[in-house]
Amino acid sequence: MRKSRDAVKPTASDAVYETLRHKIMNNQLPGGSQLLEEEVATQLNVSRTPVRAALSKLEAEGLVQAVRRHGYRITPITVQDIHEIYQILSPLETVAAELLAEKNPNEQEVQALQECVDRMDEALQRNDLQAWADADELFHTRLVDLCGNQRLARAAKLMFAQSHRVRLFALRLRDKPVSSVKHHGTLVDAIRQKRPALAREIHGAHRDSWTQTLGHLLTSLNIHQL
Known part of the structure; x- marks a missing residue:
């Protein structure tokens, strides 16, 4: 056997x-x-x-x-690398969110994403940044895995491997990511309501905010590569 x-x-x-x-x-x-x-x-x-x-x-x-x-x-990650990574990753995740919002039914996918948001919120209440980072990573992995496009998921995960180092580095230097949890929760609500245009808008705003925050952080610390 x-x-x-x-x-x-x-x-x-x-x-x-x-x-x-x-x-x-x-x-x-x-x-x-x-x-x-x-x-x-x-x-x-x-x-x-x-x-x-x-x-x-x-x-x-x-x-x-x-x-x-x-x-x-x-492989070092330069500021230019970070810019290029998110230029690719943001549209991929946006399409994944739209696909999930278009799925009918999508209750199981919504439940899986909401579970990650709940874990993120609980981790922040305990001031456990590592647990928050783990839940955040799982959220983004599920977002692309559940959207139904395997090629998109593979491409996004390649970018995850390169962006994860940056996110962990910044996590302990930035303000407590309360707004990030709120954005993730709002995105899940848009997917739950089957509103792909709203999901696109929410995710785009979140990524723009994160990219600006990261840029300001690296500039203020005079960091050119990780």
Whole structure:
């Protein structure tokens, strides 16, 4: 009897990939820092083969760059990169929101999104910024996953991988994201009411506000790359 796909154990390269990706995404490995296959293999107690496979996968996601004779380096994110990321990501999420608002019925999708908003609100009441960030990330993942367009979801998730580092960095420097929770809740209400034009307007306003806030924050701190 064949094992189900869910029962398949992760490979060594999967484990290395998840470990390195977590560190990169949470800024434990800052942009510009170097990664050597041999050092990573020693630290994680594996051979160089799964390390090489993991780094190749991270390179395809744009999180690391191969440097000839010097292994890999964590891809820095510049202010221009941030601008370009959100130029792509914002329209993708807007279309996802419109598609969800056009779905009939869409009660299950609305419930899944509302659950994330509730988690975000509860996390802020506990002053747990990490829990808020986790719920916010889940919200945006569900937004694109549930819209019904798989190509859109794949493209958006590639941008998520690059924007997540920026969001976590800014989270601890900006004001408490109460307004963000409000915007997310209002967006869910528009989807619930099946009003795609309103969903587009709300999401566009939220993204514009966030981009401006992020720009002012980086400028005030004289930060040119992460």
